[in-house]
Amino acid sequence: MMRCGVVTFPGSLDDADTLYSLSEVLGVEAVPLWHKDRGLHGVDSIVLPGGFSYGDYLRSGALARFSPVMDSVVEFANSGGLVMGLCNGFQILCEAGLLPGALVRNQSLLFVCRAAHLRVERNDTAFTNSCSEGERLLLPIKHGEGCFVANADTLERIEGNGQVVVRYVDENGETTQAANPNGSLNNIAGIVNEAGNVFGMMPHAEHACDRALGMDDGAKFFRSIEAQLARGNAS
Amino acid sequence: MSGGGLEVDEKAAIEHGLTAEEFADVCRAIGRKPNLAELGVISVMWSEHCSYKSSRAVLRDLPNDGPRVLQGPGENAGAVSIGDGLAAVFKIESHNHPSYIEPYQGAATGVGGIMRDVFTMGARPIANLNSLRFGSFDHERTRYLVSGVVAGVGGYGNCVGVPTVGGEIYFDRGYNENILVNAFTLGIVQADRIFRAEASGVGNPVLYVGSKTGRDGIHGASMASTEFDDETEEKRPTVQVGDPFTEKLLIEACLELMEKDAIVAIQDMGAAGLTSSSVEMADRGGVGIRIDLDKVPKREEGMTPYEILLSESQERMLIVARAGAEQQVRDIFDKWDLDAAVIGEVTDDGFLRVLSGGEEVVALPVGPLANGAPIYERPYAQPRKQAELQRLSLQDIPPPGDYNRTLTRLLATPNIASREWVFSQYDQFVGGNTVVRPGSDAAVVRVKGTNKAIALSVDCNSRYCLLDPYVGAMTAVVESARNVVCAGAEPIGVSDCLNFGNPEKPEVMWQFREAVRGIRDACEALALPVVSGNVSLYNETEGRPIPPTPTIAMVGLIEDVRLHCTQWFRNEGDLVVLLGRTREELGGSEYLAALHGIVRGTPPWIDLGVEAAVQQVCLQAIREDLVRSAHDVAEGGLAVALAECCISGPEGRLGAEIELEASIRPDAWLFGESQSRILISLQSRNLTRLREVAAAKDTPLTVLGSVRGNRLRIGRLLDVEVSELHSVWSGALASLMAEDGVEAG
Secondary structure: OOEEEEEEOOOEOOHHHHHHHHHHHOOOEEEEEEOOOOOOOOOOEEEEOOEOHHHHOOOOOOOHHHOHHHHHHHHHHHOOOEEEEEOHHHHHHHHOOOOOOEEEOOOOOOOEEEEEEEEEOOOOOOOOOOOOOOOEEEEEEEEOOOEEEOOHHHHHHHHHOOOEEEEEEOOOOOOOOOOOOOOOHHHEEEEEOOOOOEEEEOOOHHHOOOHHHOOOOOHHHHHHHHHHHHOOOOO | OOOOOOEOOHHHHHHOOOOHHHHHHHHHHHOOOOEHHHHHHHHHHOOHHHHOOOOHHHHOOOOOOOOOEEEOEOEOOEEEEEEOOEEEEEEEEEOHHHHHHOHHHHHHHHHHHHHHHHHOOOOEEEEEEEEEEEOOOOOOOHHHHHHHHHHHHHHHHHHHOOOEEEEEEEEOHHHOOOOEEEEEEEEEEEHHHOOOOOOOOOOOEEEEEEOOEOOOOOOHHHHOOOOEOOOHHHHHHHOOOOOHHHHHHHHHHHHHHHOOOOEEEEEEOOOOHHHHHHHHHHHHHOOEEEEEHHHOOEOOOOOOHHHHHHOOOOOEEEEEEOOOOHHHHHHHHHHOOOEEEEEEEEEOOOEEEEEEOOEEEEEEEHHHHHHOOOOOOOOOOOOOOHHHHOOOOHHHOOOOOOHHHHHHHHHOOOOOOOOHHHHOOOOOOOOOOEEEOEOEOOEEEEOOOOOOEEEEEEEOOHHHHHHOHHHHHHHHHHHHHHHHHHOOOEEEEEEEEEEOOOOOOHHHHHHHHHHHHHHHHHHHHOOOOEEEEEEEOOOEEOOEEOOOEEEEEEEEEEOOHHHOOOOOOOOOOOEEEEEOOOOOOOOOOHHHHHHHOOOOOOOOOOOHHHHHHHHHHHHHHHHOOOEEEEEEOOOOHHHHHHHHHHHOOOOOOOOEEEOOOOOOOHHHHHHOOOOOOEEEEEOHHHHHHHHHHHHHOOOOEEEEEEEOOOEEEEOOOEEEEHHHHHHHHHHHHHHHHHOOOOOOO
16 A cells, blocks of 8 residues: 655644545555654655745745755655655755756735646656546645746756646636736646656645545545556656 | 832833822732832733723623533633534634734734634634724725735734634725734634643743744733824834744644643733733732743843843743653653743742842732732713714615616625635635635634534624614624524634724723623523633724724534535525515615715614524524525625625526515615525425424515526616626725735735
8 A cells, every 4th residue: 555755844734634635535554754854664655745844934945955854855756756745845846956947936926825727738647647638627726936937948848858747727728827826937837857756736636635625636646646656656 | 121129100100001090009009119120010911901901891791601611701712612522712812003003913923822822722723714904995004004914814824824714804994094903713622631821739830932032022012002193103113023933833832742741731922921921820820920031032132121021022832831741841842943941930929920130020919910900990971973873864865876887886895895815815725624715604614533514704894883883793793693604503602802992982982882782682692602802992093993893703513514505506596595584774884885975874773583593594404404505695785695696606606586575675675784684595395394494483584586597687677797796896806906006015
């Protein structure tokens, strides 16, 4: 069975919700990992959850990457382990250099919390294999610094390699300006690394697992990881 | 300046906000004149903010007992049982004065403070609400204040990981120079694990945990006990600065410690900081307390005893621990990288004794500090213009020429327009319990590990309260109860936040007394206990008081979360039914205020028996799964309520065809705000049973029409596409905020 580690940094907020969704809603084994502890306790996948690690006081994710546990996370990722960063977790993965680009203040300068439509650009990744290509998903977003930016070369490379996994779209699946909640380049909501084993996105999969709370498309990301692991994670 | 032995005189006492008589009382109570540090301690403990000296005598009338009540007023927050061995812990509190001076930090620290009041009791906070009042949009500061306060509420709440699931926001020129920021937190705790702030056990150590003490917020409590004038801007340094990151760590550390057997008593250092927390804990336990200021973790060098005692630095708690548990406390706070220092101990002499540099700088008896402030029976008198204010002749008011336009204009007024611009700045999801997000009559959060959920609403129509504070306050209670009923919840407890002007004015005191009487009568009729609350007086600038604003926070219990209900229409073909009766009542309506510029008349009357019956019918109908939606009819009347049913749902919009019942003026029928009304939609096959339920309670029921198409049609008077209604309603607040240059929050 999948054994997924969820890291708690000081200021992590969605860590408990991720653990709850994994164990109580999806029925997989969830293991809390503590930022001061280098040990990964035999997990086969890792989620860096949302929140405001270290208050995001310097820059989102900038301090969390120096936590002792991050040495182990980077090592795990470099050896092909599956790592998913959600919201602040995505920001930390960018700061740690595991994903290209950066997340900056929303174009509106306001925090934004709402349900957002996403389009699955690739369903052949370890994180989206339970979706169909082009599928439209509904997930919550809640962030003040979710505007994905990258320099022109990097953006071209990300797009050229097909590293964009999900984009913000409208009700009809179109990548319109109005559907872009934060000003992200090319409506990018989530990307994978070149090797395909590290994934980050701003939307909150962990808050969309339980139908009782209104949205359940987020479960597909965790189910995809589970399926990938069942296949032996041949990344 | 050290506390030292230098005595202060009456002049210094008056500068600290005491009256000459109060200073004489102080000297009598302690048998001598106080020194400066002692005067600082006494003046905050005897301030209106801490002592409730003007309001206490009146508040005694409020009902605060009942079979579910586990903790009534007097602790950090109230608690009511929700069954399954669990309790809901909640409180609403004001942070008005600081928010006007510095909107972002004022609002942020308001949210931080109320959360500490709740987790101090051992409860994990699971939902925040807020009630905000601003001036009109034609006032130069309004946009700046709105954007700052909303950003502050979000900036703090979002970073702490407690969702903001609802609230209310009103605009009225009566708040131009005194905005209101009332913050509410709900927490859940095991009923047998509620922590209290009652010090005991002579020799038990007193620990200081959380942030270090700085010079911020000194005399915040006294600042909140006076009116504003043209020097208010200079009071900016009295506003505290919040650090939500530390608050998050503090929540986790405190809740982890509470699982151990280490804590005897615990209290937040809120208003008046270290002073009030030590005095109040000692007073509740009937003991003394000794603290050594040299051991207090400090942010800056050279702070005097006076400053340390009165600092309102945020994110700090005071704990009386079991002797021998000191290391256990330190270990847990170490884990969360927070300070924990033993700064004193519980004593048996009934005195607050404060040491600094080895010398005793404060030695004051706890009892007189906590309870010695005089209790004033302030004179009261109905304002002379009250009767004139209530006079309203409908003959002089022409009916609208174009009802479509009247409705769209109402939907675009700041008080009715969609609050999406505000709520979208708050994290509504964190915690994983939010079943109904902001935008319905009440928010609904589930209680993990049970089938239950809690419905929450805050409410007050201060225009009604201005016209008739008694009826207005009753309305706040019954309407917030009706809101949670519409979500399928039984109302089980109230927290009130009473915002008024200067109580030394007989007219303001009259408003206050009338409002408390209204709350009392409504709570008694609905069998609701007021278990916690807050009084905020002196909300006035240059002699102009705010409209009386007794904000009511209502907590309701849903036994089976699957049977919760929302306000919007859900299915084409469903019947639309009105519970309750529409009378020709336009006094105090949004329609008259916004479209005719008339703020007068008497607010809609309430028959508490009828109200209770309507609520019981609606609740039973939801529990029997008869209805698809239920919506309270409030500001803007039936037409606005119908429009909201059509356009407020998260998934798509539905029209309705409604027959006009024209026994009264059509504008009164459409836009009047008669109380005790609920709009319901249901499948036609459930109508017979609903009629039985209503008949059993003698509640009027009218079938108004059905959910149909993509237009809202009301008789021959009104016919608009719902997409147009949605467009004006959803965009209005954002465009109002975008006009002119808004300073970024």
